[in-house]
Amino acid sequence: MSIKPFPELSHDQEKELVTNLSQWSLGNGLVMYPPNFEGFQANVAPITLFPTPIPKESFHRAVKVQKLFNELYINVITKDVKWFSSILEDLSKHDPEFTGRLFEVYQKSSKIQPLSLGLFRSDYMIHQDTNEIKQIEFNTVSVSFGGLSSKIGQLHQYLNGTGQYDSKYNYKYYDDEDEIPVSTSASDLAQGLADGNFYYHNGEPKTSSVVLFIVQPNERNSFDQRHVEYALFKEHGIKSVRFTLEEVEEHVTVNQNRLYIKSTMDEVSVVYYRSGYAPSDYDVNPEKTWAARLLLEDTLAIKCPSVLTQLSGTKKVQQLLTKKEVISKFLSNSSDQELNEVLSTFVAIYSLDDSNEGDTGRKLAFEEPEKFVLKPQREGGGNNVYKENIPSFLEKLDKQEWGAYILMELINPPTHKNKIIRNNEVFHEDIISELGVFGTTVFNEKTGEILTNKNAGWLLRSKFSNSNEGGVAAGFGCVDNIYLY
Amino acid sequence: MSIKPFPELSHDQEKELVTNLSQWSLGNGLVMYPPNFEGFQANVAPITLFPTPIPKESFHRAVKVQKLFNELYINVITKDVKWFSSILEDLSKHDPEFTGRLFEVYQKSSKIQPLSLGLFRSDYMIHQDTNEIKQIEFNTVSVSFGGLSSKIGQLHQYLNGTGQYDSKYNYKYYDDEDEIPVSTSASDLAQGLADGNFYYHNGEPKTSSVVLFIVQPNERNSFDQRHVEYALFKEHGIKSVRFTLEEVEEHVTVNQNRLYIKSTMDEVSVVYYRSGYAPSDYDVNPEKTWAARLLLEDTLAIKCPSVLTQLSGTKKVQQLLTKKEVISKFLSNSSDQELNEVLSTFVAIYSLDDSNEGDTGRKLAFEEPEKFVLKPQREGGGNNVYKENIPSFLEKLDKQEWGAYILMELINPPTHKNKIIRNNEVFHEDIISELGVFGTTVFNEKTGEILTNKNAGWLLRSKFSNSNEGGVAAGFGCVDNIYLY
Numbered sequence: 001m002s003i004k005p006f007p008e009l010s011h012d013q014e015k016e017l018v019t020n021l022s023q024w025s026l027g028n029g030l031v032m033y034p035p036n037f038e039g040f041q042a043n044v045a046p047i048t049l050f051p052t053p054i055p056k057e058s059f060h061r062a063v064k065v066q067k068l069f070n071e072l073y074i075n076v077i078t079k080d081v082k083w084f085s086s087i088l089e090d091l092s093k094h095d096p097e098f099t100g101r102l103f104e105v106y107q108k109s110s111k112i113q114p115l116s117l118g119l120f121r122s123d124y125m126i127h128q129d130t131n132e133i134k135q136i137e138f139n140t141v142s143v144s145f146g147g148l149s150s151k152i153g154q155l156h157q158y159l160n161g162t163g164q165y166d167s168k169y170n171y172k173y174y175d176d177e178d179e180i181p182v183s184t185s186a187s188d189l190a191q192g193l194a195d196g197n198f199y200y201h202n203g204e205p206k207t208s209s210v211v212l213f214i215v216q217p218n219e220r221n222s223f224d225q226r227h228v229e230y231a232l233f234k235e236h237g238i239k240s241v242r243f244t245l246e247e248v249e250e251h252v253t254v255n256q257n258r259l260y261i262k263s264t265m266d267e268v269s270v271v272y273y274r275s276g277y278a279p280s281d282y283d284v285n286p287e288k289t290w291a292a293r294l295l296l297e298d299t300l301a302i303k304c305p306s307v308l309t310q311l312s313g314t315k316k317v318q319q320l321l322t323k324k325e326v327i328s329k330f331l332s333n334s335s336d337q338e339l340n341e342v343l344s345t346f347v348a349i350y351s352l353d354d355s356n357e358g359d360t361g362r363k364l365a366f367e368e369p370e371k372f373v374l375k376p377q378r379e380g381g382g383n384n385v386y387k388e389n390i391p392s393f394l395e396k397l398d399k400q401e402w403g404a405y406i407l408m409e410l411i412n413p414p415t416h417k418n419k420i421i422r423n424n425e426v427f428h429e430d431i432i433s434e435l436g437v438f439g440t441t442v443f444n445e446k447t448g449e450i451l452t453n454k455n456a457g458w459l460l461r462s463k464f465s466n467s468n469e470g471g472v473a474a475g476f477g478c479v480d481n482i483y484l485y
Numbered sequence: 486m487s488i489k490p491f492p493e494l495s496h497d498q499e500k501e502l503v504t505n506l507s508q509w510s511l512g513n514g515l516v517m518y519p520p521n522f523e524g525f526q527a528n529v530a531p532i533t534l535f536p537t538p539i540p541k542e543s544f545h546r547a548v549k550v551q552k553l554f555n556e557l558y559i560n561v562i563t564k565d566v567k568w569f570s571s572i573l574e575d576l577s578k579h580d581p582e583f584t585g586r587l588f589e590v591y592q593k594s595s596k597i598q599p600l601s602l603g604l605f606r607s608d609y610m611i612h613q614d615t616n617e618i619k620q621i622e623f624n625t626v627s628v629s630f631g632g633l634s635s636k637i638g639q640l641h642q643y644l645n646g647t648g649q650y651d652s653k654y655n656y657k658y659y660d661d662e663d664e665i666p667v668s669t670s671a672s673d674l675a676q677g678l679a680d681g682n683f684y685y686h687n688g689e690p691k692t693s694s695v696v697l698f699i700v701q702p703n704e705r706n707s708f709d710q711r712h713v714e715y716a717l718f719k720e721h722g723i724k725s726v727r728f729t730l731e732e733v734e735e736h737v738t739v740n741q742n743r744l745y746i747k748s749t750m751d752e753v754s755v756v757y758y759r760s761g762y763a764p765s766d767y768d769v770n771p772e773k774t775w776a777a778r779l780l781l782e783d784t785l786a787i788k789c790p791s792v793l794t795q796l797s798g799t800k801k802v803q804q805l806l807t808k809k810e811v812i813s814k815f816l817s818n819s820s821d822q823e824l825n826e827v828l829s830t831f832v833a834i835y836s837l838d839d840s841n842e843g844d845t846g847r848k849l850a851f852e853e854p855e856k857f858v859l860k861p862q863r864e865g866g867g868n869n870v871y872k873e874n875i876p877s878f879l880e881k882l883d884k885q886e887w888g889a890y891i892l893m894e895l896i897n898p899p900t901h902k903n904k905i906i907r908n909n910e911v912f913h914e915d916i917i918s919e920l921g922v923f924g925t926t927v928f929n930e931k932t933g934e935i936l937t938n939k940n941a942g943w944l945l946r947s948k949f950s951n952s953n954e955g956g957v958a959a960g961f962g963c964v965d966n967i968y969l970y
Contacts, residue, residue: 013748019524026527027514027708027715034526039504040908042511044525158715162724163749170724170749223512230512230643239647239655263498264648264655423525 003053003485006418007165007173017049017164018421024158029227030151030479033220042223045148049419049426050165051156051180051483052433052462055131059435059458059484062124062133065341066439067453068334069122069138072321072342074441075330077116077312078448087320088311094404095378098279099314101290106307109297112257114446117196117270117304119143119189121436121459124345125411134411135345136434140313141305142277145479146185146438147227149459152481153182180483185438185457190231192440193270195452196302197238199442200269207237209269210261212252212301216275217244217284225274241266245276246285248292259299268301277310279378308445315377315406319349347411352394353403361407366391372407386410415465420478433462433480458482488538488970491903492650492658502534502649503906509643514712515636515964518705527708530633534904534911535650536641536665536968537918537947540616544920544969547609547618548940550826551924553819554607554623555938557806557827559926560815562601562797563933569797576801579889580863583764584799586775591792594782597742599931602681602755602789604628604674606921606944609830610896619896620830621919625798626762626790630964631670631923632712634944637966638667664969670923670942675716677925678755680937681787682723684927685754692722694754695746697737697786701760702729702769710759726751730761731770733777744784753786762795764863793930800862800891804834832896837879838888846892851876857892871895900950905963915950918965943967 009017022044025031031042076084092100121143124133157180163170174180193211200209211232213225229240241261243251252268253260259268275281282289297307320326324343331339350361364372369390376382385393387410394402415430438456443449463477494502507529510516516527561569577585606628609618642665648655659665678696685694696717698710714725726746728736737753738745744753760766767774782792805811809828816824835846849857854875861867870878872895879887900915923941928934948962 022524023707023711024715026516026525027711029512029514031511031527038909039507040511040529041519041526042516158718162718168749170751222508226508226512230509233643233647264653266655424523 004173004483006050006416007167009165009167013164013167014049014426017159018424018426020162020164021047021049021155021159021421024155025151028151028154029223030148030155031223033222035220037218037220043423044421045223046420046422046478047152047155048431048462048478048480049421051174051481052416052418052431052460053485054433054435054460054482055126056484058126058131058133059482061341062122062345062435062437063455063458065345066122066437066455068331068338068342070118070120070439070441070453071450072327072330073118073120073138073140073309073312074443074450075448076317076321077308078443078445079330084312087316091314091316091377098282098378099311101282102293102307102311105290105294105297106311108294109307110257111446112298113300113302114444115196115199115302115451116306116309116443116445117192117302118309118439118441118443119146119192119272119304119456120439120441121146122439123434123436125413125432125434128412128414133345133435134347135318136411137315138313138318139436141310142274143436143438144221144274145224145436145459145461146183146189146457147224148479149183149457149481150186150227152479153180156180156481157182174483178484180481183457183459183481185459186227187231187235188454188456189228189438189440190235192454192456193228193232193272193304194236194238195440195442196270196304197236199451200300200302205236206269207239209267210239210241211270211272212259212261212268213240213242214248214271214273214275214296215242215244216281217246219274239266241268245281245289245292248295249288252295254295254299257298257300259296259301268299270304271296271301272304273310302442306445315349315375316351319351319406322346322349347409349409350407351403352405352407358403362402365394365407371410373410374405374407377404377406418462418480420462420464422478427464430465431462432465433460435460435482489658489968491535491901492652494650494652498649498652499534499911502644503909503911505647505649506532506534506640506644506906509640510636513636513639514708515633515640516708518707520705522703522705528908529906530708531905531907531963532637532640533916533947533963533965534906536659536966537901537903537916537945538970539918539920539945539967540611541969543611543616543618544943544967546826547607547830547920547922548943550830551607551922551940552938553816553823553827555603555605555924555926556935557812557815558603558605558623558625558794558797559928559935560933561802561806562793563928563930564815572801572805573796576799576862583767583863584796586767587778587792587796590775590779590782591796593779594792595742596931597783598785598787599929600681600684600787600936601791601794601928601930602677602787603794603924603926603928604631604677604757604789604941605924605926606631607924608919608921610898610917610919613897613899618830618920619832620803621896622800623798623803624921626795627759628921628923629706629759630709630921630944630946631668631674631942632709633964634668634942634966635671635712637964638665641665641966642667659968665966666969668942668944668966670944671712672716672720673939673941674713674923674925675720677939677941678713678717678757678789679721679723680925680927680939681755681789682721684936685785685787690721692724694752695724695726696755696757697744697746697753698725698727699733699756699758699760699781700727700729701766702731704759724751726753730766730774730777733780734773737780739780739784742783742785744781744786753784755789756781756786757789758795787927791930800834800860801836804836804891807831807834832894834894835892836888837890837892843888847887850879850892856895858895859890859892862889862891903947903965905947905949907963912949916947917950918945918947920945920967
C-alpha cells in the first residue's frame with residue numbers, strides 16, 4: 001500500500017498545532033521532568049508531531065510473535081537449568097561486578113517463591129525494502145514507556161480527530177482506528193501487575209496487598225510509571241508504594257517470608273523493578289542496594305522480574321537463540337511455521353571469543369565491518385561501535401577483552417522526515433524508529449508452568465538518523481506512535 | 486453531624502503526600518502555567534492538600550436552588566425589557582467605558598439570534614453557626630474552574646482511596662461517594678456547550694460546526710478551559726477553535742449572518758467567552774476588541790453569553806433582586822417555598838445613591854460599618870473596602886461618586902485550618918471557602934422560552950483568612966473540594 005506523506009502545514013498551522021499539542025500533553029500527563037527538576041513542574045515529553053509510517057504487515061508480525069517470545073524466554077529460564085546456569089556462570093566471570101553479583105543474589109536466595117512475573121518488551125527495527133522485523137533486543141527488566149505510549153496515541157488521535165493534520169478542511173487526515181490505533185500498554189502492563197497480585201493470592205483478586213515499585217532516585221520519567229500505577233488502582237483497586245533500592249531496608253520488614261511495608265503493615269504481593277537494571281543503579285551505595293536486592297528476592301513477594309528472569313535478557317542469550325537448533329529445543333511444542341516466525345526476526349550475532357564461532361566473528365569484524373555494529377555484552381559497559389570504526393577499536397584492545405563484545409548484523413531501517421518537538425523547538429530531520437512490543441506473563445520458574453501469557457500493547461520510539469553513526473544511530477530519542485500503512 | 490478533623494500526618498507522611506499529590510496533578514492536568522510561562526512547561530495548580538468541610542445541608546441547598554437562579558436571571562433578561570433596559574441605561578451613565586460600551590453593542594446589534602446560552606455560577610459563603618448559604622455573586626460570563634474542579638475531586642478521591650489521608654493503616658479516611666464526591670463540572674459545562682450547538686442546528690446533534698472559544702492572550706489558566714474543550718470533543722464529537730478578541734477580525738468571516746472560521750470555513754455554532762468580561766480585556770486595542778464583540782454579537786452563532794446575559798450579572802441587578810417584591814415578579818410561577826429558598830440566600834445590599842434606599846445605605850455605612858463590605862459597582866473598578874475602613878474611604882470621595890458603590894452585609898464564614906500547596910511550599914493557616922454552583926441553560930431572549938435548565942457541578946475555592954481584611958479577605962486563592970459532613 002502507498003504511504004500518505006506527512007501532513008504539510010503552513011507556518012501558522014504548525015504553530016497552532018504545537019500549541020495544541022503542548023497543552024494537550026500538559027493537560028493529559030504526556031510529560032517528563034526536565035533535568036534538575038523541581039517536583040511541582042513538568043515539561044511536555046519529547047514527542048513527534050505526527051505518527052510515523054510503519055508497514056501494517058510488519059506491525060502485525062511483531063504483535064503476533066510476542067507470545068512465542070514470552071514463551072521462549074520462560075523456557076530458557078526453566079527448561080534446562082544446567083545450560084542456563086553455565087552461561088550465567090561464564091558471564092559472571094567476565095562481568096563479576098554486575099552479572100556476577102546478580103547471579104550471586106540468585107544463588108544465595110532461598111527461591112521460596114517459584115512464581116515469576118515478566119513485563120517484557122521485544123524491540124525491533126524494520127528492514128527497508130523487505131519490511132522484515134529484526135529484533136534489536138528482548139528486554140526482561142524495567143521496560144519503560146508503556147504509560148506514555150498510550151498517551152501519545154491518544155494525542156495523535158485527538159490532533160487527527162480535530163482536523164489539525166489537515167491543511168485545508170479540518171478533516172481527519174488518518175483513519176483513527178485502522179491507521180493510528182492507540183496502544184493499550186498502560187492498562188495492559190497494569191493488568192500484568194494485577195495478574196501477579198492474583199497469583200500471589202493463589203488465584204484470588206485481593207486488593208488488601210500492595211505493589212512495591214522499586215524506582216530510581218530523581219526519576220525524570222516518573223509519569224510513565226505513574227500512568228501504570230493509576231491504571232492499576234483505577235482498574236483493579238490495587239495500591240502501590242514506591243521506594244528506591246537504597247530506601248528498601250529502612251521501609252520494609254519480612255515476617256514468615258512475607259514482605260510488608262513497615263509504616264502501614266501492608267503486605268507486598270509484587271515487587272516491580274523500575275530500577276536495578278543497570279550497574280549505576282547500585283553504584284551510590286553498593287552494600288545497601290545489593291543487600292536490598294537479596295532481601296526482596298528472598299521473600300514470597302512475586303518479583304517482576306526475579307534476578308533469573310532479568311538475567312535471561314542478556315545479550316549472550318540473545319546471541320545463542322539465533323541458532324535454530326537452540327530455539328527448537330526451547331520451543332519444542334511449536335510448529336515449524338511458528339519457529340520460523342521467531343527465527344525470521346533475528347539478525348546474525350557473533351561472539352568474538354576464542355570459540356569456533358568466535359573465529360567467524362573476528363574474521364567478519366575485520367573483513368566486512370560495514371555490515372555490523374559492535375556491542376558490549378555488559379550492561380552499562382560502554383557505547384556501541386559502528387561499521388568502519390570497529391577494526392581500529394578492536395585493535396586498541398587486548399585480545400582477551402574481545403570476548404566482552406558481540407558483533408551484530410546491522411539493520412537498515414527506512415528513514416522518515418517526521419518532526420520532533422522538544423520543549424519549544426521543532427526539529428525537522430530524518431528519523432529512524434524502533435518498534436517495541438510489550439508482553440506480560442506469570443510463570444513458575446521451578447516447574448516451567450505458564451499461568452498467563454499476554455500481549456500488552458506497543459511503543460514506537462524514534463531518534464535522529466545520524467549519518468556519522470551509520471543508520472542505527474545516536475541522538476536523543478522521543479516517544480512516537482505508529483501510522484499503519 | 487460532627488466534623489472529622491483534617492488528617493494528621495507525620496512529617497514524612499506529609500512529604501510523601503505532597504510528592505504523590507504533585508505527580509498526580511502533573512500527570513492528570515491539574516495544572517496551571519506559571520507567571521511568564523513557556524508553552525511547554527506547567528506547574529501544579531495551587532490546591533489544598535485535603536478537602537474542606539462543608540455542611541451537607543448547605544451544599545444540597547445550594548445545588549437545589551441553582552435551577553431557580555438560572556430561571557430568575559433568564560426572566561430578569563426577558564420578562565420586563567423596559568425595566569432591565571432602564572437599569573442598564575442608568576448604569577451606562579455611571580460607567581460609560583465598560584457597561585456603557587457593552588450596552589451599546591447590545592443596542593447596535595441586529596439581535597438576529599434570539600437564542601442565548603448561559604454557563605452560570607452562583608457563589609456562596611456559608612454563615613457560621615446557622616449554616617445558611619449566602620450569595621456572594623451570580624456570575625453570568627466566563628465562569629472558570631469547572632475543569633480543574635473535576636480534577637481536584639479526582640485527586641482527593643485518589644489520595645483518600647490509596648489510604649494517604651490515614652496516618653496509620655492506609656485505610657480510607659473519608660467515604661468516597663458520600664463525603665468527598667467529584668464535581669462533574671468539566672463534563673456538564675461541555676454538555677452546556679453541546680446544548681447550544683444542538684439548538685443552533687434546530688435540535689439536531691450535528692458535529693459539522695465548531696465552538697469558538699474567545700480567550701485572553703497569555704492565559705495561565707488554559708488547562709481549566711482545555712478540560713471542557715476535551716470533554717466537548719470526546720463526549721460530543723464537537724471541535725473547538727480559540728482566538729483572542731484581538732484576533733477575531735482576522736480569522737473569522739460572516740456570510741448570510743452565519744459565522745465561519747476563515748482558514749477552514751468551519752461554521753461556528755457557539756461563541757464561548759473566556760475573555761471579554763473585564764475592562765482590561767478591551768484595553769490593549771479598544772477599537773479592535775469592541776468591534777470584534779459587535780461583529781460576533783451580530784451573527785447567528787449562539788453567544789455564551791450574549792451581552793445582555795452578561796450584563797444581567799451586574800451588582801445592581803443583584804442588589805435589586807434582594808427585594809421580595811422584585812423576585813416575586815420574576816419568579817411568578819414559583820411557590821412561596823421556592824421563593825424563600827432563593828431569598829434566604831441573600832444578604833442585605835444597599836445602594837449609596839441619592840434614592841430613599843440610598844439614605845439607609847449611607848446611614849449604615851457610617852453607623853455600623855463593621856457589618857459591611859463596600860464594593861465598586863463597576864467591573865474592574867477597584868478593591869473592596871471592609872468594615873471600619875469604610876467611613877474614611879467614603880469621606881475621601883466626592884459625594885456624587887458614592888453611587889458607584891454598593892454596601893453589602895458581611896458574611897461570617899467559618900475558618901478551617903486546611904493546608905494549601907503552592908509550588909513546593911505548604912501553608913498551614915486558617916482559610917475561608919467559597920462554594921460555587923454551576924448551571925447551564927439555553928433560552929430565548931425574545932420570547933423568554935427556556936429550552937434547557939440544568940445543574941452543572943460545583944467548585945470550592947479557598948483562600949487565607951486575613952484578619953486585617955475582616956473575614957472575607959484577600960490573599961491568593963486555590964482550588965479546593967468539598968468534604969460533606
